[in-house]
Amino acid sequence: MKGIGLGNKVLFAYGLQQQTTLSSRVDIYNTASDSWTHKTLAEIKDGIAIAAAGTKIGIAGGYISTSMLSDRVDIYDPGSDAWTVSILSVPRGTIAGVGYGNFLYFAGGADNTKAYKTIDVYNTLNDTWTTLSLSVARKNITAAATDNKILFAGGTAFNGNVTDRVDIYDVPSGTWSLSAVSKARHNIVGAALGDIVIFGGGYDDTGHLIDIVDMYNTRTRAWSSSHKSSAVTWTHSAVLGTKMFFSTVDNVNGPSSVDVYDVCLGSWSTLKLSDSRSKLWSAQQVIKFLLQEAISMKDRGPIR
Numbered sequence: 001m002k003g004i005g006l007g008n009k010v011l012f013a014y015g016l017q018q019q020t021t022l023s024s025r026v027d028i029y030n031t032a033s034d035s036w037t038h039k040t041l042a043e044i045k046d047g048i049a050i051a052a053a054g055t056k057i058g059i060a061g062g063y064i065s066t067s068m069l070s071d072r073v074d075i076y077d078p079g080s081d082a083w084t085v086s087i088l089s090v091p092r093g094t095i096a097g098v099g100y101g102n103f104l105y106f107a108g109g110a111d112n113t114k115a116y117k118t119i120d121v122y123n124t125l126n127d128t129w130t131t132l133s134l135s136v137a138r139k140n141i142t143a144a145a146t147d148n149k150i151l152f153a154g155g156t157a158f159n160g161n162v163t164d165r166v167d168i169y170d171v172p173s174g175t176w177s178l179s180a181v182s183k184a185r186h187n188i189v190g191a192a193l194g195d196i197v198i199f200g201g202g203y204d205d206t207g208h209l210i211d212i213v214d215m216y217n218t219r220t221r222a223w224s225s226s227h228k229s230s231a232v233t234w235t236h237s238a239v240l241g242t243k244m245f246f247s248t249v250d251n252v253n254g255p256s257s258v259d260v261y262d263v264c265l266g267s268w269s270t271l272k273l274s275d276s277r278s279k280l281w282s283a284q285q286v287i288k289f290l291l292q293e294a295i296s297m298k299d300r301g302p303i304r
Helices: 284-301
Strands: 002-005 009-013 024-030 035-040 049-053 056-060 074-079 083-086 095-101 103-107 120-124 127-134 143-148 147-155 163-168 174-181 191-193 198-200 211-215 222-227 234-239 243-251 254-262 265-272
Touching: 002 049, 002 056, 049 103, 056 095, 056 103, 056 120, 095 143, 095 147, 103 143, 143 198, 147 191, 147 198, 191 234, 191 243, 198 243
Parallel strands: 049 095, 143 191
Antiparallel strands: 002 009, 009 024, 024 035, 049 056, 056 074, 074 083, 095 103, 103 120, 120 127, 143 147, 147 163, 163 174, 191 198, 198 211, 211 222, 234 243, 243 254, 254 265
């Protein structure tokens, strides 16, 4: 399941029903009215990308089956509660999605024959598409954007080789630079705020979880790295105010805590989930918790 928020709506798309069957259901939570609405999209698929920018949320691509890929982009306007449909330049799955300014970016991905360099860029203001290109073709990338920079980190080539590459796109100039995370990995969890971008966790080429957290400063262009417990991996991220929130999963007990990074203080803290509910939480509940905790933090003040 993928989740994202825009305005007073939080959208949860696709995922598994009863842990076994793919679903095309979208659940939409209205934070203002504390109410839910639901929609069933046209395609049942996995490996989608989701991104939000301007006034739109886009759900792009995915695997309909092992041999059939989707180029469909379902576009949701939370303000009008309206849906429209568009298409990617090429059908593919395991894409990275990120929004910045008024643009949605859907990067990389693969079909059943190759991986792609393609970045499809959707202008939410005039409903038009353009394309950019990554330096190398890969899938399972992670993207994060802040301070006029969009970073596309890690991923795997079609042959399974894992990369440490980070493509950095400067939005105002339209220019690219290359960098690298400290260890090659894919399916990293990323978040960005102010001049800080964080890439944490992920998997190496043997499928092992990585306990590294890489932090990039867009102003100084400097990287720093730290380690988390090897028994914990990040699964989702959320940003609000001056803080970035990362939900963690204990390999034994399931969702267990939320790591919080305060950009202003430059410090980490941890919020613990109660033991009684940690084994029962779904991805939807974890993301909703992140958002609710982020909102309540405004009243509690900084975590020490």
